[in-house]
Amino acid sequence: xxxxxxxxxxxxxxxxxxxxxxxxxxxxxxxxxxxxxxxxxxxxxxxxxxxxxxxxxxxxxxxxxxxxxxxxxxxxxxxxxxxxxxxxxxxxxxxxxxxxxxxxxxxxxxxxxxxxxxxxxxxxxxxxxxxxxxxxxxxxxxxxxxxxxxxxxxxxxxxxxxxxxxxxxxxxxxxxxxxxxxxxxxxxxxxxxxxxxxxxxxxxxxxxxxxxxxxxxxxxxxxxxxxxxxxxxxxxxxxxxxxxxxxxxxxxxxxxxxxxxxxxxxxxxxxxxxxxxxxxxxxxxxxxxxxxxxxxxxxxxxxxxxxxxxxxxxxxxxxxxxxxxxxxxxxxxxxxxxxxxxxxxxxxxxxxxxxxxxxxxxxxxxxxxxxxxxxxxxxxxxxxxxxxxxxxxxxxxxxxxxxxxxxxxxxxxxxxxxxxxxxxxxxxxxxxxxxxxxxxxxxxxxxxxxxxxxxxxxxxxxxxxxxxxxxxxxxxxxxxxxxxxxxxxxxxxxxxxxxxxxxxxxxxxxxxxxxxxxxxxxxxxxxxxxxxxxxxxxxxxxxxxxxxxxxxxxxxxxxxxxxxxxxxxxxxxxxxxxxxxxxxxxxxxxxxxxxxxxxxxxxxxxxxxxxxxxxxxxxxxxxxxxxxxxxxxxxxxxxxxxxxxxxxxxxxxxxxxxxxxxxxxxxxxxxxxxxxxxxxxxxxxxxxxxxxxxxxxxxxxxxxxxxxxxxxxxxxxxxxxxxxxxxxxxxxxxxxxxxxxxxxxxxxxxxxxxxxxxxxxxxxxxxxxxxxxxxxxxxxxxxxxxxxxxxxxxxxxxxxxxxxxxxxxxxxxxxxxxxxxxxxxxxxxxxxxxxxxxxxxxxxxxxxxxxxxxxxxxxxxxxxxxxxxxxxxxxxxxxxxxxxxxxxxxxxxxxxxxxxxxxxxxxxxxxxxxxxxxxxxxxxxxxxxxxxxxxx
Numbered sequence: 030x031x032x033x034x035x036x037x038x039x040x041x042x043x044x045x046x047x048x049x050x051x052x053x054x055x056x057x058x059x060x061x062x063x064x065x066x067x068x069x070x071x072x073x074x075x076x077x078x079x080x081x082x083x084x085x086x087x088x089x090x091x092x093x094x095x096x097x098x099x100x101x102x103x104x105x106x107x108x109x110x111x112x113x114x115x116x117x118x119x120x121x122x123x124x125x126x127x128x129x130x131x132x133x134x135x136x137x138x139x140x141x142x143x144x145x146x147x148x149x150x151x152x153x154x155x156x157x158x159x160x161x162x163x164x165x166x167x168x169x170x171x172x173x174x175x176x177x178x179x180x181x182x183x184x185x186x187x188x189x190x191x192x193x194x195x196x197x198x199x200x201x202x203x204x205x206x207x208x209x210x211x212x213x214x215x216x217x218x219x220x221x222x223x224x225x226x227x228x229x230x231x232x233x234x235x236x237x238x239x240x241x242x243x244x245x246x247x248x249x250x251x252x253x254x255x256x257x258x259x260x261x262x263x264x265x266x267x268x269x270x271x272x273x274x275x276x277x278x279x280x281x282x283x284x285x286x287x288x289x290x291x292x293x294x295x296x297x298x299x300x301x302x303x304x305x306x307x308x309x310x311x312x313x314x315x316x317x318x319x320x321x322x323x324x325x326x327x328x329x330x331x332x333x334x335x336x337x338x339x340x341x342x343x344x345x346x347x348x349x350x351x352x353x354x355x356x357x358x359x360x361x362x363x364x365x366x367x368x369x370x371x372x373x374x375x376x377x378x379x380x381x382x383x384x385x386x387x388x389x390x391x392x393x394x395x396x397x398x399x400x401x402x403x404x405x406x407x408x409x410x411x412x413x414x415x416x417x418x419x420x421x422x423x424x425x426x427x428x429x430x431x432x433x434x435x436x437x438x439x440x441x442x443x444x445x446x447x448x449x450x451x452x453x454x455x456x457x458x459x460x461x462x463x464x465x466x467x468x469x470x471x472x473x474x475x476x477x478x479x480x481x482x483x484x485x486x487x488x489x490x491x492x493x494x495x496x497x498x499x500x501x502x503x504x505x506x507x508x509x510x511x512x513x514x515x516x517x518x519x520x521x522x523x524x525x526x527x528x529x530x531x532x533x534x535x536x537x538x539x540x541x542x543x544x545x546x547x548x549x550x551x552x553x554x555x556x557x558x559x560x561x562x563x564x565x566x567x568x569x570x571x572x573x574x575x576x577x578x579x580x581x582x583x584x585x586x587x588x589x590x591x592x593x594x595x596x597x598x599x600x601x602x603x604x605x606x607x608x609x610x611x612x613x614x615x616x617x618x619x620x621x622x623x624x625x626x627x628x629x630x631x632x633x634x635x636x637x638x639x640x641x642x643x644x645x646x647x648x649x650x651x652x653x654x655x656x657x658x659x660x661x662x663x664x665x666x667x668x669x670x671x672x673x674x675x676x677x678x679x680x681x682x683x684x685x686x687x688x689x690x691x692x693x694x695x696x697x698x699x700x701x702x703x704x705x706x707x708x709x710x711x712x713x714x715x716x717x718x719x720x721x722x723x724x725x726x727x728x729x730x731x732x733x734x735x736x737x738x739x740x741x742x743x744x745x746x747x748x749x750x751x752x753x754x755x756x757x758x759x760x761x762x763x764x765x766x767x768x769x770x771x772x773x774x775x776x777x778x779x780x781x782x783x784x785x786x787x788x789x790x791x792x793x794x795x796x797x798x799x800x801x802x803x804x805x806x807x808x809x810x811x812x813x814x815x816x817x818x819x820x821x822x823x824x825x826x827x828x829x830x831x832x833x834x835x836x837x838x839x840x841x842x843x844x845x846x847x848x849x850x851x852x853x854x855x856x857x858x859x860x861x862x863x864x865x866x867x868x869x870x871x872x873x874x875x876x877x878x879x880x881x882x883x884x885x886x887x888x889x890x891x892x893x894x895x896x897x898x899x900x901x902x903x904x905x906x907x908x909x910x911x912x913x914x915x916x917x918x919x920x921x922x923x924x925x926x927x928x929x930x931x932x933x934x935x936x937x938x939x940x941x942x943x944x945x946x947x948x949x950x951x952x953x954x955x956x957x958x959x960x961x962x963x964x965x
Contacts, residue, residue, distance in 0.1 A: 082205040083189065084613070094613060094645045095645070097186065097187050098122065100116060102181060102183060109222075111259075113141075114174065118141070122145055123143060123144060124819075124849060125147040125148065126142045126144040127170075129174070129363070130361070131940040131947065132395040133357055133361060135939075136446065143171070145188055146201055146742070146794055147824050147849050148742060148792075150171075151169050151198065152201040152665060154191070154199040154203045154204070155206070157385070157387065157454060158205075161537065162454050162477075163452070165477055167565075167589075168668030168670070169668070175387075177387055178235075179255040179367070180208045182208055182209045186204050187204075187205070189720070189740065191203050192641040192643075192718075193615040193617045193641045193643035194601065196617060197595070197664060197666045198665055200744070209239070211239070214238070214239065215236065215238035220232065220233050221959055225955045225956065226266065229261070232257075235255035236253065238251070239252070248373060249372070251369075256365070258365075259361075261358040264359050270942060273352050273353055274288075275287075275944055283887040284884040284885060285885040287884075287885065288937070288943050289352050290350060290353050291316075291699065293348065294507060294508050295318070295319070295320045295508075296436035296437070297435040298505075299315075299431075299435055300425065300429060300432050301431045302425065302428040302429060303429075313341070314698065315425065318348050319416040320506075322419075329507045331351065331355055332352065333352065334349060335350035336892070344699075351398075351437045356398045363392060364392045367388070369388075371384065382459050383460070385456040386454070388451075390449065391450040393447070397941055398437070398443065398444065399442060400438045402497075406434050412504075412505065439508035440511050445484045445485030445486055446481065447484045449480045450477065450479050451476075452477050455473070455474045457471065466543065470540045471538075473535065473539075474535070475535045478532035480527055481528050482528065483524055483580070486523070487580060487581070490581045491579075503515065528580065528583065529571050529586045531567070533566070534566045535563060535564070537561060538561065539559060539561035540561070556602045558599065558600045559599055564592065567590075581774065582772055582773050591673055594621075595621050597617055599616065599617035602615075610648045610649075612646050613645045633672055634672045634713070641663055643660070643661030644661065653729045654725070657723075658724065660721040664715045665716045667786065671709055671713050672711055674709035675709070676785075677708065679784060681705055682703050682704075682753045683702075684754070689767055690767070696779070703781055705753065705783075706784065707783075710785060718743065722741075724738035733802070733803045737798070737799040740798065742793070746788040747788065750785055750786055752845065753784070754844065767780050768781050789826070789828070789829050791832060791835075792825065792827070793826075796821040796823075799819075800815070801817075809860070810860050810861050811862075816857075818852060821849055821851050825837040825839070840875065841878035846936075846939065848949065850949075852875040853875075854872075855873075856871040856873075857869065866909070868910070870907075871906075874903070879896050880935055880936050880937065899934050902931070907922060907926050909922065924953070924956045926955065927955075930945075930954060
């Protein structure tokens with residue numbers, strides 16, 4: 030029997046009720062019984078033993094006990110998805126993943142991830158043809174943008190832990206991308222997408238060609254190339270995304286949510302005062318907007334009168350606030366090129382050599398608001414005389430200490446960062462059949478590398494400091510009002526170049542074997558064994574310009590060169606106990622070395638080891654009923670930065686905060702963002718888990734099936750940390766997480782928040798994955814219906830520093846700045862009438878309680894705490910397909926047919942977008958797409 034990477038064709042070509050079919054491979058070819066029984070000779074021929082994600086033992090498709098969701102290439106085309114992330118993240122079992130949108134306001138570079146059951150991207154193992162790929166950063170998170178979409182044959186999603194087979198990182202489950210092999214002929218596909226509300230257009234084109242037949246010609250080569258382009262979407266393209274100043278109504282009361290910035294365009298002026306002689310009191314600091322004063326108490330366009338304005342014993346403020354959201358992109362611009370080639374060669378009847386080569390380049394540009402800049406105004410300057418002095422009393426002028434323009438540098442342009450991500454993956458290996466055993470071995474080299482550049486809106490240090498020193502730019506006039514000389518200086522002060530580069534390189538070698546041991550009365554005992562060694566190296570290098578201080582107010586990233594080796598061995602055995610009952614057991618031992626820090630020439634952390642196991646059972650009660658269950662353990666090693674990273678600058682907090690320790694010299698004068706530091710902990714331990722599943726499937730006919738799987742995961746020693754929201758809400762409790770720090774542009778130390786890793790304690794997750802599928806033959810064609818979903822029962826975690834103080838994010842915006850949705854449901858209705866197919870897809874996720882934040886009560890004109898109810902969100906998609914011939918196929922579709930806008934939320938994390946959460950709703954709204962495929 031030969032090992033195969035594809036399912037039997039009879040099974041693969043069945044029409045399933047869900048666009049993303051939930052193929053439980055442990056049942057006798059789910060919903061294809063009719064097809065198999067109708068062609069018994071073909072069925073017998075096709076039932077070769079195959080390798081299925083989650084097991085090392087080759088078996089017929091109906092022999093496994095694992096819940097695996099399978100997405101075929103046809104289903105990917107039917108989804109209208111434009112990226113691998115779109116495909117994966119639409120699965121009901123996926124929650125807690127990262128999306129490309131959050132590149133707006135972070136240095137994520139547009140990373141998009143998979144996260145099974147909201148357990149987390151770093152706990153979801155992603156494989157390419159059953160082998161690991163290089164992660165992003167120093168941990169285990171895989172960027173789905175690195176996967177060549179046009180090369181995908183199918184995707185297998187194992188929704189159960191698999192550390193006993195794969196080792197670290199598979200606590201939540203496994204996503205395995207199975208790429209095309211042994212195909213003949215070519216395919217050209219072109220697709221264009223156009224959001225009908227404007228902005229965000231995209232297009233892609235791909236070509237795939239294969240030649241040689243492995244069985245007849247003893248070789249096969251497959252190559253595919255795809256190019257994608259995504260245009261940006263501006264905040265002004267969507268009514269719900271256009272402003273940081275949001276009037277809204279909740280429970281019959283009117284409020285204003287204000288995320289605007291007092292670094293304004295034109296600038297606010299802040300004047301502080303000093304004591305003279307023997308004076309014992311200090312005049313209150315005075316902050317005001319000169320434009321507002323000279324224009325009849327009206328702020329300039331794109332500004333509002335700040336809701337933070339107040340008069341106290343220590344300060345008086347009459348500032349305008351800049352609506353920074355009006356300047357940003359809400360969906361980033363990107364280009365992506367991907368290439369994949371596979372080769373197979375039969376060296377003999379029993380030995381096959383193979384290789385996989387994959388390359389992708391993602392070029393993403395994220396645009397955020399222009400730089401906020403403090404500009405010192407000399408009291409001897411014309412700017413002071415013109416804009417500041419007229420609004421001060423003689424007493425104030427006599428006591429002046431400092432005058433600062435809080436300026437938004439709109440004339441310098443938006444801050445544009447370009448991240449180029451190159452992903453390379455190379456595998457070479459061999460398979461050999463020895464008797465009824467299959468032996469395989471392969472070497473892997475994989476790398477994920479980035480180059481982060483500033484390409485607009487960031488300043489050259491010397492040139493900009495000269496502008497500020499000489500007050501060559503007038504910060505008190507609205508943007509567009511600078512003199513010709515000032516505009517020339519502005520153009521010459523923009524930095525354009527690299528700020529850092531980094532790479533993660535994985536090298537590995539694996540050996541596997543699978544075969545039969547002996548026969549029992551109920552069947553053959555099968556076994557799988559294997560071993561693997563891996564080395565991960567993470568490098569992070571600041572650019573020469575950054576190290577030379579050429580970039581204004583930019584602290585160079587810390588240089589890293591960290592390396593760690595892992596090794597593991599495993600064994601798996603399948604035992605048919607009695608007729609219709611089989612048990613499977615797996616055991617694995619892993620060792621993870623200490624981290625070699627080449628920059629500091631030392632080892633960090635300790636060598637650790639872990640032993641994990643898994644037991645599973647499958648019982649075929651009758652031809653229509655199947656029971657199954659599993660129990661096992663898992664582990665995840667901490668990332669290299671979690672262990673070995675020194676405390677380094679990590680940007681600023683996402684939200685504005687009051688001073689954590691009022692009255693101390695390190696307080697900032699107003700509620701604002703504070704610097705954030707990041708660091709590691711060399712005492713980090715591996716995270717551990719215990720998990721189990723219980724499932725049932727009922728399929729009385731070939732045209733109807735229903736199933737459900739209950740799953741439960743309990744984690745201990747979970748890696749996490751205290752959020753900025755937590756720390757600033759109770760700074761005394763978390764006082765050890767604050768330190769002093771000054772940016773290159775600041776003249777004194779201010780408080781900074783330390784975001785460090787820690788083994789915080791425990792986390793519990795449980796839920797039910799379910800699906801229903803039915804098929805009907807109607808008078809106009811074949812109707813297939815499907816409904817699938819995930820119902821979350823628990824998603825709780827202990828607060829920082831405790832092992833028994835649990836909180837959760839179930840149905841609410843939690844302390845982890847995220848939401849766990851109780852229900853995510855997907856339904857499909859597919860009608861096939863000859864050459865035409867119509868498909869409707871409904872996607873629904875439940876509502877939740879929003880973050881508790883501060884808003885202005887319009888009636889009382891006071892700030893109050895408010896938490897809105899975010900309603901459930903659902904969309905309806907349609908796709909029509911016309912198969913002109915075997916060679917030509919045309920598709921037209923509309924995503925979000927009813928043009929549902931993202932629900933209103935006041936969240937303040939994960940990107941600079943305001944008014945909606947891009948993680949949970951697509952801002953594109955109603956989108957028309959067209960796709961054409963030609964086979965030759």
